[in-house]
Amino acid sequence: MTGQVRHVDAQRTYDVVLFGATGFAGSLTAEYLAANAPAGCRWALAGRDTAKLERLRERLAALDPACAKLPLLRADASDAGALRELAAATRVLATTVGPYVLYGRELVAACAESGTDYVDLTGEPEFVDRVFVEHDARARETGARIVHACGFDSVPADLGAYFTVGRLPEGVPLTVDGFMSGHGLFSGGTLASALTAFSRGPQTLAAARRRRLHEPRLLGRRARGPVGAPRFSRETGRWALPLPTLDPQVVARSAAALERYGPDFRYRHYASVKHLPVAVGGTAAVGAAAALAQIPPARRWLMNRWEPGSGPDAERRARSWFSVRFVGEGGGRRVFTEVSGGDPGYGDTAKMLAESALCLAYDELPARAGQLTTAVAMGDALLERLRRAGIRFRVADVR
Numbered sequence: 548m549t550g551q552v553r554h555v556d557a558q559r560t561y562d563v564v565l566f567g568a569t570g571f572a573g574s575l576t577a578e579y580l581a582a583n584a585p586a587g588c589r590w591a592l593a594g595r596d597t598a599k600l601e602r603l604r605e606r607l608a609a610l611d612p613a614c615a616k617l618p619l620l621r622a623d624a625s626d627a628g629a630l631r632e633l634a635a636a637t638r639v640l641a642t643t644v645g646p647y648v649l650y651g652r653e654l655v656a657a658c659a660e661s662g663t664d665y666v667d668l669t670g671e672p673e674f675v676d677r678v679f680v681e682h683d684a685r686a687r688e689t690g691a692r693i694v695h696a697c698g699f700d701s702v703p704a705d706l707g708a709y710f711t712v713g714r715l716p717e718g719v720p721l722t723v724d725g726f727m728s729g730h731g732l733f734s735g736g737t738l739a740s741a742l743t744a745f746s747r748g749p750q751t752l753a754a755a756r757r758r759r760l761h762e763p764r765l766l767g768r769r770a771r772g773p774v775g776a777p778r779f780s781r782e783t784g785r786w787a788l789p790l791p792t793l794d795p796q797v798v799a800r801s802a803a804a805l806e807r808y809g810p811d812f813r814y815r816h817y818a819s820v821k822h823l824p825v826a827v828g829g830t831a832a833v834g835a836a837a838a839l840a841q842i843p844p845a846r847r848w849l850m851n852r853w854e855p856g857s858g859p860d861a862e863r864r865a866r867s868w869f870s871v872r873f874v875g876e877g878g879g880r881r882v883f884t885e886v887s888g889g890d891p892g893y894g895d896t897a898k899m900l901a902e903s904a905l906c907l908a909y910d911e912l913p914a915r916a917g918q919l920t921t922a923v924a925m926g927d928a929l930l931e932r933l934r935r936a937g938i939r940f941r942v943a944d945v946r
Contacts, residue, residue, distance in 0.1 A: 652677070697904075709926065715875050724787075869895070
């Protein structure tokens, strides 16, 4: 995953550009940047609707009068020329425009070609695998860092496993299990991305096969992210249900890239549920959504129930929370850790995306390029940024 490290052109107009700024997640990310971007940060809002961008800028100016002068950049996800100009103008490009498999490929291509760092919120395995096959090599040549899943998918799992591994012995086989619990609501954009992914099973499998043909094999070490079996977890006292998310793949790729994860590493990712009927009902609901997603009229009906750009209000987000508890073992030691925070889908996801972009723009980071995970690209620097932003990383117990 290493490659040429590019020295970013200091003459680029912007440090960070936020694409998709007027969507639900995009506007929350813009609000976070307005309140937390460092003095002198040159950032801009980008999207396809200038009128919406202007209205967003007015709202941001109410938070910080300096935002009244924020540049507005018009670009459409299907306009390759405009996206190339956008990527060439900035050091880091953050995007919230999904489903990424439908709307993200041209933007990644532009960033890989121009040596521009890229961060997104995707949880779509097909998109991530296609980007690796199509753009990893070019990104390594130009020095671009392509970092996916910089929100609740998959920062808590990736940095939580990274944090846990750092508390275990070196040079020995390690296992980490993550148990996720929380309360939160989803937006129309999240639903659209999930249903699109559910409906593209054959394409997802094909993209994974192509990736395996292109990805270098790991020699002398193993790094795995298998799907666990449903079980009652004695470690948490709750039912553990395997989650069909991108997180285990992301953690396994971090482990493959970093020697610190040891010669043989395994990560499993679960939903942690207190009551068995709730666990059964949740599994049935996911199965039903996946089945309906295979039928185009049913999929369109579900998507239309929650329009893209809509989402939970501030009061509901304030009541939302998440916790991922980790159990790590190796070398005769067992460690219990936790990553926790507020609204997982939006408030803290916006925080994670914004801090990832700022981390790439400003922090001293490892000399790596290409398609990277958050742990590989940013590691300790991003972990400390998130801690300062209110996301908690703690060791609960060591045995």
